[in-house]
Amino acid sequence: APAAWSEVLDRLTARPPLAGLPGGMLVMGILNVTPDSFSDGGRTDPEAAIGAGRGLVAAGAGLVDVGGESTRPGGVAVTPADEIARVLPVVSRLAAEGVCVSVDTRHAATMAAVLEAGATVINDVSALADPGAAEIVAQAQAPVVLMHMRGTPQTMDAHAAYGDVMAEVLDELDAAIGRAVAAGVGRERIIVDPGIGFAKTAEHNLVLLRGLPALANLGCRVLLGVSRKGFVGAATGQARADRRAVGSIVAALPGLAFGDVILRVHDVAQTVEALRMWSALHGVVEGVIGPQGIGKFGK
Incomplete structure (x- = not known):
C-alpha cells in the first residue's frame, strides 16, 4: 500500500544536509597520518599532514577523512592514545580553518576526543x-559512517566467506543501523559503506559494485571507498597502488546511481574532474562536488 512506503520514501527523498553541506555527490579526500597505510603511509608530521589536508580541499574535496590507524589487511592495531596523538593536531587545525573533517576511527575514546x-x-x-562508541556519536549528534566488515582489520581476510554476498552485506548493515538507532543515533545521520575490500575477495567486491543500487533499500546515504584497492590492481594489472587512479574512478562509477553518494578517494583532483564530466554528460546541473559545487553547465 502507498501508505506503507511513505516512511521509506521520506527517508530517501527528504534527507537534510549532511555535515553542513548540501546534498549531491561529495568527494571525501583521504588523509592518513600513519606510518603503514597501504598506499600513502608515512605522513606522520602534523604540519605536513595539515598542508596535505589543505591541498585536498583545494583540489575539490568536500570532506577530509583523517586516519591514525591503518586498516589495511593485517595492519598493525594502535592504541587509542597513540591514535589520538597522531590525529588530534591535524583535526584541530583543519577544523579551525573551516574544513569539514571526518575521522576514520573504530575507538570510542578517539571519537570523543x-x-x-x-x-x-x-x-x-x-x-x-x-x-x-554509539552513545558518544549519539550525544554529539554527529553524522556517522557504518561500514560492513567481519572480524577486524587484522583478521578480516579469514572471514571472506559468503553464500550470497550482496544479501548478507545488506542484512548485516541493516542490523548495524538498528543497533546504532537503538543507542540514540538519528537514522538521518547514518551513512552506510558496503566495505569494499574488507572481509571480501576480489570477486565479492565486483559483485557488490554490480549490485550497489540495492543499498538504497537501507534508506541511508551511501559512502563508497574503492580507491587504490587490491581488486583494482588485480583487474587492471597495476601493481603500484599509487598508479590506480583511473581504475579506481571507473570502479566508483556504480556509486553515481545515488545522487548524494560520497566517494572516499586518494586522488581528489582526478576524481573531481571525472565527476564534472559525468555530470555534464548526464545533465546534472545541480550537484555538489567539493565545497564550491559543480556549478551550472551550459551557462
Whole structure:
C-alpha cells in the first residue's frame, strides 16, 4: 500500500544536509597520518599532514577523512592514545580553518576526543562496535559512517566467506543501523559503506559494485571507498597502488546511481574532474562536488 512506503520514501527523498553541506555527490579526500597505510603511509608530521589536508580541499574535496590507524589487511592495531596523538593536531587545525573533517576511527575514546576538537563526521570501519562508541556519536549528534566488515582489520581476510554476498552485506548493515538507532543515533545521520575490500575477495567486491543500487533499500546515504584497492590492481594489472587512479574512478562509477553518494578517494583532483564530466554528460546541473559545487553547465 502507498501508505506503507511513505516512511521509506521520506527517508530517501527528504534527507537534510549532511555535515553542513548540501546534498549531491561529495568527494571525501583521504588523509592518513600513519606510518603503514597501504598506499600513502608515512605522513606522520602534523604540519605536513595539515598542508596535505589543505591541498585536498583545494583540489575539490568536500570532506577530509583523517586516519591514525591503518586498516589495511593485517595492519598493525594502535592504541587509542597513540591514535589520538597522531590525529588530534591535524583535526584541530583543519577544523579551525573551516574544513569539514571526518575521522576514520573504530575507538570510542578517539571519537570523543576528535568530536570535542571540531571533527564533524565519524567514519567507523567497525560500525560502532567499540563499547560506548554509539552513545558518544549519539550525544554529539554527529553524522556517522557504518561500514560492513567481519572480524577486524587484522583478521578480516579469514572471514571472506559468503553464500550470497550482496544479501548478507545488506542484512548485516541493516542490523548495524538498528543497533546504532537503538543507542540514540538519528537514522538521518547514518551513512552506510558496503566495505569494499574488507572481509571480501576480489570477486565479492565486483559483485557488490554490480549490485550497489540495492543499498538504497537501507534508506541511508551511501559512502563508497574503492580507491587504490587490491581488486583494482588485480583487474587492471597495476601493481603500484599509487598508479590506480583511473581504475579506481571507473570502479566508483556504480556509486553515481545515488545522487548524494560520497566517494572516499586518494586522488581528489582526478576524481573531481571525472565527476564534472559525468555530470555534464548526464545533465546534472545541480550537484555538489567539493565545497564550491559543480556549478551550472551550459551557462
